[in-house]
Amino acid sequence: MDRAGRTAAADELCVSAYAAAQAPETGCALVAVGGYGRGELAPYSDLDVVLVHEAAVGLGDAGERIWYPLWDSGAKLDHSVRSEQDVIEQADADVRVALGLLDVRHLAGDPNLTLRLRSSVLAHWRRTARSRLPALRELVAKRHALMGELAHLSVPDLKESEGGLRDATVLKALVATWLVDVPHVDLERSRRTLLDVRDALHGVAGRATDRVAPELWDDLADALDLEGADDAQRQVRQLGRRITHLSRLTWRRVDGVLARPSSGRRAELETVEPGVALSAGEVVLTRDARPADDPTLLLRAAAVAAERDLELAPATAARLVAECPALPEPWPPGARQALVRLLAAGTGLLPVWETLEETGALDAVLPEWERIRLLPHASAIHRFTVDRHVVETCREAARLIRGVARPDVLLVACLLHDIGKGGLTEHSVAGEPLARRIATRMGFDDDAVALVGLLVRHHLALVDTATTRDPADPATARQLADRLPDAEALSLLLALTEADARATAPQAWSSWRAxxxxxxxxxxxxxxxxxxxxxEGHQEVSVPREVRRRGAVSIQVEPAEGGARVTLLAPDRVGLLADAAALFALQRASVRSARAWSQDDIGVSVWDVADEHLDEAVLRNRFEAIVAGRVDPGARLRGDPSRIAPTVVVRPEASTRSTVIEVRTADRPGVVHQVCAALAALDLTVRSAHVDTLGPQAVDVFYVQEAHAGALSDTRAAEAAHGVREALS
Known part of the structure; x- marks a missing residue:
């Protein structure tokens, strides 16, 4: 049964219940509100109804006589009984109630009362809109912050997420104010398609739900006649992005309306550069603009909008797409300069980029964008799809361009750094030739093209090296230096690394990783x-006298970003790091990253943990209990091994002084302790450890030596790797 059929069946049920209750035929009416009022019942939706009456009409127990047969039928009700005046007052007091009442629909009883109520609610909404819209916007912003974006969530909520059905309803309410307009065809098409998705979701889930759990995508694709889960995800994310774009555009127009006094005066055009003008807070074309004669006009108009943090009027963008000729190859300098201006705009880039996306302009400027459009990231730590992540990387890079010699190269490299994703080849390898080809088409010279390609090929090298290798080992810097031609390339790579990490997630660019x-x-x-x-760091630490002379332990706790930084110093020995790791595992303090090294026979370890309430005295007492054997961390931390087998690899090329063992496993309490304890049992010393937790995976690297004889032999290295693997399995 479709939505119209479900609504008709529910209407018939309500009409029958009203008639059986012998409720008054005048001065009283049963009305549907919200989604039921709009006739948009999903298979498991509630019936949202109000029994409205005039103040002078006594209902007695008519309400209960109506509700009981509805309950007996199995319908889920959201019901209330209100006088006509109560309804108006409630709508006036709560903007959420007002939104639901905008869709009042008559079911039974006095149709004149329903008509009067609907007219009163709508007139009041329009009369008070200017004063009420700021409160509505605050509600919308809070919901977006709490629920996230439909286009990017791993478990999207079709109703409450940004770009979901709730936003579509808000847009219809904004149109009802008569203050702004929305592209009706786009909104209604997207809204109805998203309603179809919700109907299918109810069907495959067998219950009322708006959240698409990961295991439901395949069944949802079947219900929607799509080829597979990827196609279903792409369709839902596309709908969410379109409604988000319409929502942001409309709210910016609302801001413009509220910021200026109401008048019927037509907005004046202010020319800002040839062919480009400002009007009513949007970027439009001048009256004498000739798009057919200027292939750079689209990018120039977009750059102006982004630089001024204004909207590129969708009608203007659509006209430019239709009338501007294709850019020649290579691009004229003005087009390349306009693209760089656009990418450097920072905050203003996203809404303009969305307009270019929604109007099809990107297909003409950057056809390779289709490779990454709405492509989910394989890593759960990413908060955005690949295309949005790329835009966020450019926004982050805009803050860093003053520190590099070639801002244009940096920004284009940011735009293209993930362009190789979506295939089977490692994306930085696949992306390099694509980036070179695109940069050539954009008109960059050979040196700049080579630099863009180099940055795309090695955009992960710096962060991977820093988090999995010992910075103090000469081989670490040498490996990186061998990949780069000069310090200018290094400077650009450092800026790209920071922008990429910041655009990924907050924990990807913590102060520790930076x-x-x-x-x-x-x-x-x-x-x-x-x-x-x-x-900035790996400098020698000051060792307290009691540690150096009496062999005591020193533990210092300092506040850090979202947690604490703990420095532990004690006389160096085999197993010291294992005991220190056990300390934090027993505290259930999540270790985000750690560094350890030996300094003049003193073992130094610095731990970045996600716990803001660590007490130095408690840590010291527990550590001493571990060292003395009064607490057995192995027994307390022994638990179910990971269902995914750990990867333990010896990296002989990573150091000339130690044997590097790289461990990748599912993150859980005690991993570092288990590794270090396994190495200590083989009488091996961990000279440097680099612990990094990113999302659900731990990537830990240990620089291991024989207790008194440097790097391990091949036999001992294999023995160490086997011991670690066995401890984790």
């Missing part, structure tokens, strides 16, 4: 002939 990346960059800069001005 410090590691900058330290490796500084050491690499020295090898490339530049002074190490970026060096």
């Amino acid at each position: 410090g590691l990346v900058r330290e490796v960059a500084a050491r690499t800069a020295t090898l490339l002939g530049e002074p190490a001005t970026l060096l």
